[in-house]
Amino acid sequence: MEGSTKLLHELGAEAYGEVLAEHRRVLRDVFAAHGGVEVDTQGDAFFVVFPRAPEAVAAAYAAQEALASRPIEVRIGIHTGAPHLSGEGYVGHDVHLGARIAAAGHGGQVVLSKETREQVETEVSDLGEHRLKDFATPVRLFQLGSEHFPPLKTISNTNLPRPATSFVGRQREVGELAALLRDGARLLTLTGPGGSGKTRLAIEAAAELVPEFKAGVFWVGLATLRNSALVGETIAQTLGANDVLAEHIGERDVLLLLDNLEQVVEAAPELAALVEACPNLRLVVTSRELLRVRGEVEYAVLPLAEADAVELFCGRSRLERDETIAQLCRRLDNLPLAVELAGLERASCRRPRSSIVSRSASTCSREEGMPTGASRRCARRSNGAMSCSTRKSDGCSRG
Numbered sequence: 001m002e003g004s005t006k007l008l009h010e011l012g013a014e015a016y017g018e019v020l021a022e023h024r025r026v027l028r029d030v031f032a033a034h035g036g037v038e039v040d041t042q043g044d045a046f047f048v049v050f051p052r053a054p055e056a057v058a059a060a061y062a063a064q065e066a067l068a069s070r071p072i073e074v075r076i077g078i079h080t081g082a083p084h085l086s087g088e089g090y091v092g093h094d095v096h097l098g099a100r101i102a103a104a105g106h107g108g109q110v111v112l113s114k115e116t117r118e119q120v121e122t123e124v125s126d127l128g129e130h131r132l133k134d135f136a137t138p139v140r141l142f143q144l145g146s147e148h149f150p151p152l153k154t155i156s157n158t159n160l161p162r163p164a165t166s167f168v169g170r171q172r173e174v175g176e177l178a179a180l181l182r183d184g185a186r187l188l189t190l191t192g193p194g195g196s197g198k199t200r201l202a203i204e205a206a207a208e209l210v211p212e213f214k215a216g217v218f219w220v221g222l223a224t225l226r227n228s229a230l231v232g233e234t235i236a237q238t239l240g241a242n243d244v245l246a247e248h249i250g251e252r253d254v255l256l257l258l259d260n261l262e263q264v265v266e267a268a269p270e271l272a273a274l275v276e277a278c279p280n281l282r283l284v285v286t287s288r289e290l291l292r293v294r295g296e297v298e299y300a301v302l303p304l305a306e307a308d309a310v311e312l313f314c315g316r317s318r319l320e321r322d323e324t325i326a327q328l329c330r331r332l333d334n335l336p337l338a339v340e341l342a343g344l345e346r347a348s349c350r351r352p353r354s355s356i357v358s359r360s361a362s363t364c365s366r367e368e369g370m371p372t373g374a375s376r377r378c379a380r381r382s383n384g385a386m387s388c389s390t391r392k393s394d395g396c397s398r399g
Helices: 004-011 013-033 053-066 093-104 171-182 198-208 228-239 245-249 261-277 306-317 323-331 336-348 353-362 374-383
Strands: 037-042 045-049 076-078 084-086 089-091 110-113 124-130 139-144 187-191 217-221 254-259 281-287 296-300
Touching: 004 013, 013 037, 013 045, 013 053, 037 089, 045 093, 053 076, 053 110, 053 139, 076 093, 093 110, 093 139, 171 187, 171 198, 171 281, 171 296, 187 198, 187 261, 198 217, 198 254, 198 281, 217 228, 228 245, 228 254, 228 261, 245 261, 254 261, 261 281, 306 323, 306 336
Parallel strands: 076 110, 187 281, 187 296, 217 254, 254 281
Antiparallel strands: 037 045, 084 089, 110 139, 124 139
């Protein structure tokens, strides 16, 4: 049942007991009419087995129709397998999988496993691959019919980092990147100097596309690698692939975000071959240099717009914006990480506001085309082995 506790509070114990009894009667009649055998009942949940998948699906249709005019909505999960029959009833992997599938749905929804889908001829919607609790590999799920429901209550099929700070500016860039991938770009490289915010921008764009890739969106951090031969192995570990990587991905709809590839750019031909072997794979790469392989689309990541750079500095420093801050950001080339570090330096210092802004600005003389002070620390951080999962920046992750 969906929302049984809420319904109990609304109806009161006596009325709820009557509704629950009617709910059970209706379902038992439907299950029996289609050859179902009730194995177990816990609270408002049923565990019923059927001799064949078509009977189970027909019973699910009938159950939802019979309950349509009643105050109770049920979610139903159907899986086809060969559980072990013990003295205590059915046990085994398939029993647990069926329970997880049922728990993933919403009231009024019927969710099928791939094994059940293959044995029935009826209208279904492909919900893609989902990660279920206690199951190591993703499970392909389908929905009976085409009605729209919220996303399944499964473990999110992505490992994208979730930065703790807000994303400042660059909404246009996020839209452009998403549009390029939707329009057919299959190997998209974000280029720019260290500290330009390539990583954070790529994460934000990839997050927009999570619902569109049925087999998932995955971040692969490469900053610590120095051996290009390990790139494929690192991707395989992220995806949980135990066989040949191209065979594991196959025709799955997958988006991979490969972060900081410039360290191991020699792996570029291998990545191009992987894209060609997997027709529904998309790669988003962050790198200080192009891969220079067939099919590559470049997206140059520019510094922040001045207004966004000022907003970022003010957010970090907790100062009100003014022309002095705008001048400081310009001297930092509006590079996100440099601006962020300068703002954090101000926030951690107890000097008067005018003194610290003046001091920060005075350290921004040019050296080899780059500001000093915060920007040098930006460069040092960019060259370090920093995990994106621990980056906390406003549109200014290391790139």
